[in-house]
Amino acid sequence: MSEVIHAGQQDDHHDDHHDHGPDKGLARWLFTTNHKDIGTLYLWFSFAMFLVGGVMALVIRTELFQPGLQFVNPEFFNQMTTNHGLIMVFGAIMPAFVGLANWLVPMQVGAPDMALPRMNNLSFWILPFAFGIMISTLFMEGGGPNFGWTFYAPLSTTYAPDSVTFFIFAVHLMGASSIMGSINIIATILNMRAPGMTLMKMPLFIWTWLITAYLLIAVMPVLAGAVTMMLFDIHFGTSFFNAAGGGDPVMFQHIFWFFGHPEVYIMILPAFGVISHIIPAFARKTLFGYDSMVYAVASIAFLSFIVWAHHMFTVGMPLAGQLFFMYTTMLIAIPTGVKVFNWTATMWRGSMTFETPMLFAIAFVVLFTIGGFSGLMLAITPVDYQYHDTYFVVAHFHYVLVPGALFSIIAAVYFWFPKWTGKMYNETLGKLHFWLSFIGVNITFFPQHFSGLAGMPRRIPDYPLQFADFNMVSSVGAFIFGFSQLFFLYVIIHGIRSGTPAKARAWEGAKGLEWTLPSPAPYHSFTHPPKVTDEEVHA
Amino acid sequence: MKQRISLAGGLLSLLMAGVATADELNLRPGVTDISQQVYDLHMIILVICVFIGIAVFGVMFWSVIHHRRSAGYEAAKFHESTKLELAWTIVPTLILIGMAIPATQVLVAMYDTGGEDMTVEVRGYQWKWQYKYLDDDYNNTFSFFSNMATTQDEIQNRSAKGENYLLEVDNPLRIPSNRKVRFLVTSEDVIHAWWVPDFGIKRDAVPGMLNELWTVVEEPGIYRGQCTELCGKDHGFMPVVVEVMEEADFDAWYAEEVANESVRQEALSKTFTHEELMEQGEEVYGTFCASCHQPNGQGLPPVFPSLVGSPYIVGPRDDHIKMVIEGVPGTAMQAFGRQLDAAQLAAVVHYERHSWGNDSDDITQPRDVIELSGE
Numbered sequence: 015m016s017e018v019i020h021a022g023q024q025d026d027h028h029d030d031h032h033d034h035g036p037d038k039g040l041a042r043w044l045f046t047t048n049h050k051d052i053g054t055l056y057l058w059f060s061f062a063m064f065l066v067g068g069v070m071a072l073v074i075r076t077e078l079f080q081p082g083l084q085f086v087n088p089e090f091f092n093q094m095t096t097n098h099g100l101i102m103v104f105g106a107i108m109p110a111f112v113g114l115a116n117w118l119v120p121m122q123v124g125a126p127d128m129a130l131p132r133m134n135n136l137s138f139w140i141l142p143f144a145f146g147i148m149i150s151t152l153f154m155e156g157g158g159p160n161f162g163w164t165f166y167a168p169l170s171t172t173y174a175p176d177s178v179t180f181f182i183f184a185v186h187l188m189g190a191s192s193i194m195g196s197i198n199i200i201a202t203i204l205n206m207r208a209p210g211m212t213l214m215k216m217p218l219f220i221w222t223w224l225i226t227a228y229l230l231i232a233v234m235p236v237l238a239g240a241v242t243m244m245l246f247d248i249h250f251g252t253s254f255f256n257a258a259g260g261g262d263p264v265m266f267q268h269i270f271w272f273f274g275h276p277e278v279y280i281m282i283l284p285a286f287g288v289i290s291h292i293i294p295a296f297a298r299k300t301l302f303g304y305d306s307m308v309y310a311v312a313s314i315a316f317l318s319f320i321v322w323a324h325h326m327f328t329v330g331m332p333l334a335g336q337l338f339f340m341y342t343t344m345l346i347a348i349p350t351g352v353k354v355f356n357w358t359a360t361m362w363r364g365s366m367t368f369e370t371p372m373l374f375a376i377a378f379v380v381l382f383t384i385g386g387f388s389g390l391m392l393a394i395t396p397v398d399y400q401y402h403d404t405y406f407v408v409a410h411f412h413y414v415l416v417p418g419a420l421f422s423i424i425a426a427v428y429f430w431f432p433k434w435t436g437k438m439y440n441e442t443l444g445k446l447h448f449w450l451s452f453i454g455v456n457i458t459f460f461p462q463h464f465s466g467l468a469g470m471p472r473r474i475p476d477y478p479l480q481f482a483d484f485n486m487v488s489s490v491g492a493f494i495f496g497f498s499q500l501f502f503l504y505v506i507i508h509g510i511r512s513g514t515p516a517k518a519r520a521w522e523g524a525k526g527l528e529w530t531l532p533s534p535a536p537y538h539s540f541t542h543p544p545k546v547t548d549e550e551v552h553a
Numbered sequence: 554m555k556q557r558i559s560l561a562g563g564l565l566s567l568l569m570a571g572v573a574t575a576d577e578l579n580l581r582p583g584v585t586d587i588s589q590q591v592y593d594l595h596m597i598i599l600v601i602c603v604f605i606g607i608a609v610f611g612v613m614f615w616s617v618i619h620h621r622r623s624a625g626y627e628a629a630k631f632h633e634s635t636k637l638e639l640a641w642t643i644v645p646t647l648i649l650i651g652m653a654i655p656a657t658q659v660l661v662a663m664y665d666t667g668g669e670d671m672t673v674e675v676r677g678y679q680w681k682w683q684y685k686y687l688d689d690d691y692n693n694t695f696s697f698f699s700n701m702a703t704t705q706d707e708i709q710n711r712s713a714k715g716e717n718y719l720l721e722v723d724n725p726l727r728i729p730s731n732r733k734v735r736f737l738v739t740s741e742d743v744i745h746a747w748w749v750p751d752f753g754i755k756r757d758a759v760p761g762m763l764n765e766l767w768t769v770v771e772e773p774g775i776y777r778g779q780c781t782e783l784c785g786k787d788h789g790f791m792p793v794v795v796e797v798m799e800e801a802d803f804d805a806w807y808a809e810e811v812a813n814e815s816v817r818q819e820a821l822s823k824t825f826t827h828e829e830l831m832e833q834g835e836e837v838y839g840t841f842c843a844s845c846h847q848p849n850g851q852g853l854p855p856v857f858p859s860l861v862g863s864p865y866i867v868g869p870r871d872d873h874i875k876m877v878i879e880g881v882p883g884t885a886m887q888a889f890g891r892q893l894d895a896a897q898l899a900a901v902v903h904y905e906r907h908s909w910g911n912d913s914d915d916i917t918q919p920r921d922v923i924e925l926s927g928e
Contacts, residue, residue, distance in 0.1 A: 081718065082710040088786050089853075155855055162783045168760065169743040169785060172883060173679075175856070257761020263744060264759060298622070300632040328746060329757045330738075330764035333664045337657060344649045348642060355641045358613050363629035365622040376617070380610060387602040394652065396659040397595045399755045400580055403746060403781040467580045469750045471781040474789030476708060478719045478779075 035537045044139075047131035048537060049116045050434075055138050056113025057427070061503070063105030063145060064420075068496050070098035075458075075492040078485045083476055091475035092160035093152060099163025103281065104188045105145050107415065110423045111284040112137075112195045115223050117434060119199060121528035121535060122217045124208025124544045129201035137194035144187035151177035162473060164274070167255035167266040171247045178248065182241045189234040196227035196234075203227075208527070210546035214308070217526050217551065218301070221308050222287030225315045229276045229283075232319075237273040240266065264329055271322035279318045282414060283311055285382075285422030286353060289375050291526065292429050293357050296372035297364025298523040303356040304552045310349035310356075317346050327398045336395045343393035347386070354383050369521070370444030374425035377417055377452050385413030388463065403473075406466025412459045416495075417452075424451070424502065431506070432520035436534030437513030443505045450498035457491025525550055581750055584772045588753030590659045598652055605648075663754075666765050669735035673726065677738075677745030677758035677780070678892065679885065680787035680844065684726045686807070687737070695814050698892070699724050700840050701790050708790075720777040723840075725794040729803035730773050736766040742887060746782035749795055757782055770797045785885075787844055820896045821919045827907075830917065834904025837897045842905075845885060850909040856885065861909050870915050874902050874925050890926055895919040 151158035156175035253259025388410040461484035685696035740758035748755035878890035
């Protein structure tokens, strides 16, 4: 603020404008172009979607508590698995990361706001409509999407419920929102960095989001292409995916996974960035191997474009194709390993404390690595024939998405909460939330490795008797995990209302320009470019 | 400390041995040479992953326990080491190459098609399998459907569940032991996946595509699996059951079935009574129609329309027959002309026109169906 005071007479009017802050009431949120307000909207929206998707998960787990059909019919069960997947991927994880980017990118690069604030508003406000449309299909005649979040043709075209058209429209809207969000993030990072912050001095959260944004721009149009072809097959008599008309259902899968695999990394790369901030802060030690972290993320992003058919090993490909996709997939283990080793080396000989963000970060490294191991096993084509479309796959991707992506988001919320609100959450409550989540997530998903290996297919509403024990355990875990996220909500609200005031540098070991701002951060982050010192950014 | 480590190591290997042997916890070794190779490969990779995990997490937890501020530990200053970073790039690369070699060998062995003793076409339908024995001597006509045999009472918890709940069918696929059997896998509607875990084989059944698989099973027995690609409402209810018979038994069974086949062909020119048609029609309806249109004919509107007073049933009979033969494009109503023979089609049409209060005054014979499908 000292610069503001010394800025002189001419700037006073300008500064007054900045000081009077946001509009009052609903207008503030509807018309806001402020990166913090929009970040807050994204985060609350994603939390709401997380609860909606979570209720669907609990419907699934309730039905699977015991063999036999008890609560829902198979048709509705399929709608639940489909919408759970779509809402968690597109409604919870992705918007949460965009919300984090909105809050953090301007503060971390030393900018006043995002580069394109009006588009920022639009890209958020599209989302409630997109998900409103998608969720409304559940109440339409014939039901909502029931073909899995991967919506393989022809189940999603010729055999789909009528509501599929609304689903296609919703996917288009989500794609438009993501593309606008990405453009904004790229423009901000490339143009609005404070003087002295060269590319290789950028915080890792910035690096990972920059690369993620490029991935989004590359693949969202591919997804849009896939759903547009579906639309034409359904309504305009084309046969892109209809074998009877000369089309090819397998082509749908190639297109979908050319989008889908980079999409998987879109949901994990920003998580890598978050963890790379939290571990050094609580180990009180500089991140180990900054350069190799950046190169590892770039390598993973590149590889994500040439591994897609490992999702389709059983579809019937020539031997050479199988081998290519097996080898490229195995390669991903190398940069991913580098990241895990670097985090471990950062912790090594640090002076660690274990506040809630650090607990979530350590759990992230351990449990994400377990998901990485099962990913490596799935890469081995001949064995994948046995794992493919079983609960082993379900366990794998939940390990990388729940204690992976989701834990990193929760860790980020706890870590930057004092900066956002100016208050400290209650540490005891935060730790309790961590342990409940940690125990719940493992009880839910670890047994699914076993039921998958024993042969339980995924996406079934009922199962043979030998899978009964593990399903029961998994359902109990799901309820523990689900309700501990309501507790998370309580911890956050409690922190906002009655947390103790936070210091500017809320965590003594935290580095980065955002910690040079007061807590809570001013409505417009850096009205004057900050001085980039080696102390605050990677040297 | 050393003692503690060896104790932990002992416990761990005990645990892993337990995991490896318990059916409920691990992949099945299966009964074929391929499935055994797959199992061995799975164990190699699993053990490597477990040991890497122990090493990495071991270092991490050692650090968590010792390098904490509450223990008075001061943070070190280092933040890079080219040697270390090279090491943990190169060593994993070597380990991966070590994994890729056996994986490639097994995959190449799996692709060793050709030289088969017999071929079976496996065709997925919503929600059943059809097996056709491709045999030029019999014009490739011998085929049958394999439907789940588990009753609705068991599924709806109205009666006790049997041992093979959801894994039992009316007609299992039968193949001989010790012969190389080739499967051509395809689908009639959406994508399904045909999987027999004990054989170590799984392949998607894709409409318009023929996928190739093969197996040689030495041990006669009954082997069970399930459809593994989401294929709609009853995806969880289309089991795969294969009965592997002694060679001589199989040959005898096959000869008898093929002989029955000619009896079936004769039925197509017979004239049946109302009672005969109703009896056979009820059976066909229960197997092919009831999962959508429901046993009471009420359907599940709007996706699966009710047959009670349906315009097709009240209207001219020939339209009804044609609709069943050709299906309704763009809906879940399949073209049953490709799944059922004229005698079965006649019976089911007759049954529908005389059940649940439907009361037409006509009778439908196989020749009526043949006439219409000839057009």
